[in-house]
Amino acid sequence: xxxxxETAATGEAGETVRMNxxxxxxxxxxxxxxRDPNVIVMGExxxxxxxxxxxxxxxxxxxxxxxxxxxxxxxxxxxxVAIGMGAYGxxxxxxxxxxxxxxxxxxxxxxxxxxLRYRSAGQFTAxxxxxxxxxxxxxxxxxxxxxxxxxxxxxxxxxTVIPSTPYDAKGLLIASIEDNDPVIFFxxxxxxxxxxxxxxxxxxxxxxxxxxxxxPEGYYRIELxxxxxxxxxxxxxxxxxxxxxxxxxxxxxxxxxxAEIIDLRTLVPLDIETIEESVKKTGRCMVVHxxxxxxxxxxxxxxxxxxxxxxxxxxxxxxxxxxxxxxxxSLEWAYFPGPVRIGQALKKLLxx
Amino acid sequence: xxxVPRNLPPLSLHVPEPKFRPGDAxxxxxxxxxxxxxxxxxxxxxxxxxxxxxxxxxVRVLDDEGNAVGPWNPRLDPDTLRTMLRDMALVRAxxxxxxxxxxxxxxxxxxxxxxxxxxxxxxxxxxxxxDMCFPSYRxxxxxxxxxxxxxxxxxxxxxxSGDVLQGKQLPIMYxxxxxxxxxxxxxxxxxxxxxxxxxxxxxxxxxTRIAATWCGEGSTAEGDFxxxxxxxxxYKAPVIFNVVNNQWAISSFSGFAGxxxxxxxxxxxxxxxxxxxxxxxxxxxxxxxxxxxxxxARTNQGPTLIEHFTYRAEGHSTSDDPTQYRSAGEPSAWPxxxxxxxxxxxxxxxxxxxxxxxxxxxxEVAELVKASQKEAEKNGILGHGLHQPLDSLxxxxxxxxxxxxxxxRQQMLDEEEASGRPWxxxx
Numbered sequence: 001x002x003x004x005x006e007t008a009a010t011g012e013a014g015e016t017v018r019m020n021x022x023x024x025x026x027x028x029x030x031x032x033x034x035r036d037p038n039v040i041v042m043g044e045x046x047x048x049x050x051x052x053x054x055x056x057x058x059x060x061x062x063x064x065x066x067x068x069x070x071x072x073x074x075x076x077x078x079x080x081v082a083i084g085m086g087a088y089g090x091x092x093x094x095x096x097x098x099x100x101x102x103x104x105x106x107x108x109x110x111x112x113x114x115x116l117r118y119r120s121a122g123q124f125t126a127x128x129x130x131x132x133x134x135x136x137x138x139x140x141x142x143x144x145x146x147x148x149x150x151x152x153x154x155x156x157x158x159x160t161v162i163p164s165t166p167y168d169a170k171g172l173l174i175a176s177i178e179d180n181d182p183v184i185f186f187x188x189x190x191x192x193x194x195x196x197x198x199x200x201x202x203x204x205x206x207x208x209x210x211x212x213x214x215x216p217e218g219y220y221r222i223e224l225x226x227x228x229x230x231x232x233x234x235x236x237x238x239x240x241x242x243x244x245x246x247x248x249x250x251x252x253x254x255x256x257x258x259a260e261i262i263d264l265r266t267l268v269p270l271d272i273e274t275i276e277e278s279v280k281k282t283g284r285c286m287v288v289h290x291x292x293x294x295x296x297x298x299x300x301x302x303x304x305x306x307x308x309x310x311x312x313x314x315x316x317x318x319x320x321x322x323x324x325x326x327x328x329x330s331l332e333w334a335y336f337p338g339p340v341r342i343g344q345a346l347k348k349l350l351x352x
Numbered sequence: 353x354x355x356v357p358r359n360l361p362p363l364s365l366h367v368p369e370p371k372f373r374p375g376d377a378x379x380x381x382x383x384x385x386x387x388x389x390x391x392x393x394x395x396x397x398x399x400x401x402x403x404x405x406x407x408x409x410x411v412r413v414l415d416d417e418g419n420a421v422g423p424w425n426p427r428l429d430p431d432t433l434r435t436m437l438r439d440m441a442l443v444r445a446x447x448x449x450x451x452x453x454x455x456x457x458x459x460x461x462x463x464x465x466x467x468x469x470x471x472x473x474x475x476x477x478x479x480x481x482x483d484m485c486f487p488s489y490r491x492x493x494x495x496x497x498x499x500x501x502x503x504x505x506x507x508x509x510x511x512x513s514g515d516v517l518q519g520k521q522l523p524i525m526y527x528x529x530x531x532x533x534x535x536x537x538x539x540x541x542x543x544x545x546x547x548x549x550x551x552x553x554x555x556x557x558x559x560t561r562i563a564a565t566w567c568g569e570g571s572t573a574e575g576d577f578x579x580x581x582x583x584x585x586x587y588k589a590p591v592i593f594n595v596v597n598n599q600w601a602i603s604s605f606s607g608f609a610g611x612x613x614x615x616x617x618x619x620x621x622x623x624x625x626x627x628x629x630x631x632x633x634x635x636x637x638x639x640x641x642x643x644x645x646x647x648x649a650r651t652n653q654g655p656t657l658i659e660h661f662t663y664r665a666e667g668h669s670t671s672d673d674p675t676q677y678r679s680a681g682e683p684s685a686w687p688x689x690x691x692x693x694x695x696x697x698x699x700x701x702x703x704x705x706x707x708x709x710x711x712x713x714x715x716e717v718a719e720l721v722k723a724s725q726k727e728a729e730k731n732g733i734l735g736h737g738l739h740q741p742l743d744s745l746x747x748x749x750x751x752x753x754x755x756x757x758x759x760x761r762q763q764m765l766d767e768e769e770a771s772g773r774p775w776x777x778x779x
Contacts, residue, residue, distance in 0.1 A: 072582045184386060
């Protein structure tokens with residue numbers, strides 16, 4: 001965790017303590033609200049109660065009701081209001097309770113927030129950070145499990161950020177809040193409380209022993225657009241983000257494969273240099289995401305790797321994804337791209 | 353459970369139909385026009401529940417003789433009245449000229465506000481200069497009333513080298529932060545929740561400025577409208593919602609937004625919000641209603657919904673031909689008259705204006721518009737030459753340009769090079 005040491009050197013990061021991802025996200029908002037009186041937090045159930053996942057717990061008590069408040073149940077309204085607040089000069093951090101509920105806000109995000117800077121030639125901007133828990137693996141059924149990141153990566157003018165550890169979550173969220181463009185910050189809820197090796201039938205882990213669970217209490221940021229090599233290796237490159245970083249890592253370690261795993265952290269803007277360098281070194285590439293396959297962000301990654309590393313590739317790029325179905329409830333683990341699906345793809349990719 | 357009954361009459365689907373179609377004789381006798389001055393003016397601190405009646409009538413100040421009557425008379429001084437009259441005459445002259453410019457092929461698109469000039473202009477005069485406006489696409493009167501440069505407006509319409517929006521937006525989708533004029537979207541009613549957010553921010557910061565927003569009656573059907581109404585009521589946001597009921601949403605009459613069942617002002621009642629339904633062609637009623645709503649907002653009484661009952665006297669835009677779907681007799685038969693003529697009649701009635709001065713003013717604004725156009729066209733017209741640097745196409749997507757946009761920008765420049773730079777040659 002070289003990032004920790006670097007940022008701690010500025011003196012602002014403070015003591016490093018153990019946090020889970022919820023606590024790290026909460027800490028990021030608290031730090032930013034302390035530093036910038038224009039940062040406000042709002043969303044369904046985020047105020048007095050502190051959010052259905054507790055991400056905003058204690059913030060209203062600390063910063064008051066005019067800076068941390070509950071909202072009506074209208075995602076269109078939440079984002080539209082946040083855009084207006086941004087135009088006033090605030091820096092809103094709205095929460096959409098589940099990514100599955102973000103669709104009523106699509107017009108406000110896609111046609112308004114994402115284009116405001118462009119269409120007004122910079123007179124108005126939308127410096128929002130839309131936080132939203134996403135992804136499955138929690139028996140959430142079709143309305144609490146989706147991964148809609150590919151919808152937003154297709155939109156010009158919005159950044160998409162997905163952390164995979166508490167440390168990254170805090171540093172990336174701070175950078176997102178400080179960013180002057182709209183950021184969709186998807187939080188992989190399956191790993192809120194601990195990393196996940198993909199084996200749903202084994203005991204859940206927590207963050208207490210993972211290096212990414214060591215989080216400075218103060219201010220530090222992780223620049224958007226910078227990927228992290230979470231596991232160096234030479235046999236192949238795995239591109240992943242969120243929960244799938246951990247599943248992929250556990251799988252290659254169980255199989256004894258010397259994979260290089262890149263946690264993208266930011267999908268737009270993408271750290272293409274790190275990807276290219278790795279794939280040119282390993283000659284093989286696998287893309288993993290939980291979202292549905294067709295038209296997913298994996299297709300974009302696969303195309304980019306093919307365009308830029310074609311003459312270094314020794315096998316076609318493998319895509320491991322969720323299926324093109326609604327997210328199922330009872331058959332969740334048949335849908336989820338777990339160790340079996342990843343393992344088969346690894347064998348295919350490495351067979352020649 | 354009861355048996356499924358037999359012998360039931362068949363259901364029927366009601367699809368609204370406007371009263372008059374092309375070729376029909378127009379008779380607006382069914383439009384209820386109450387006498388001017390007859391509506392009470394509640395205290396601005398009054399409970400909205402105590403004046404629901406005002407959502408089912410029309411607040412009117414100017415009577416048929418041009419007198420300002422009743423408790424809503426804002427008692428404006430003659431200079432203010434004359435300024436409003438000139439602003440309305442100016443926006444009408446501007447519309448005429450720019451409509452023609454589009455027909456002459458100088459730009460792609462234009463939208464007039466003919467017949468509903470008072471809605472934006474009188475409201476703007478009743479607001480403070482630093483209040484924030486979130487308009488739809490037919491409130492060019494706000495910019496005129498705030499003395500925004502006509503040349504700048506035209507530069508935007510032509511997307512020329514003087515366009516402060518750098519040719520990035522469709523004509524008339526203005527934006528002027530310094531003039532409290534939010535960037536117009538073109539997607540309908542998205543500005544409603546944004547206005548509420550701005551107003552909430554102003555309140556949260558202990559500011560004194562309020563927000564005002566406008567949408568058409570047709571777009572009250574959008575979810576954004578209802579989201580905005582809920583948010584505004586919940587937080588008592590200092591915002592004024594203007595619904596410009598000009599009877600037509602392109603070719604769909606107001607019945608497709610629910611006007612057969614109730615008024616648009618009545619939407620306020622369900623939210624517990626203050627609602628007013630006013631004569632939108634009466635500049636004094638628009639002024640008075642806005643002033644009243646602004647006072648409510650400024651004293652933390654919360655939002656007000658104002659339905660401006662008016663008429664879209666011309667097509668939706670230069671891309672529209674209203675003779676295809678409505679009777680040509682409608683505009684002249686409209687029972688609330690022409691807002692410019694009515695304010696003019698009032699000024700004449702109080703001895704502060706006359707026909708000669710009016711005719712001279714019409715000539716003066718026409719000349720001003722003409723001279724502004726000449727000035728603006730020095731910066732170019734749409735489609736004639738390259739008005740913005742080619743690579744500016746990629747500016748402003750993000751604050752800082754990421755690699756993928758830099759690559760695409762280079763690709764575009766290479767394409768231009770390969771093509772022999774036809775755009776550059778034209779310039």
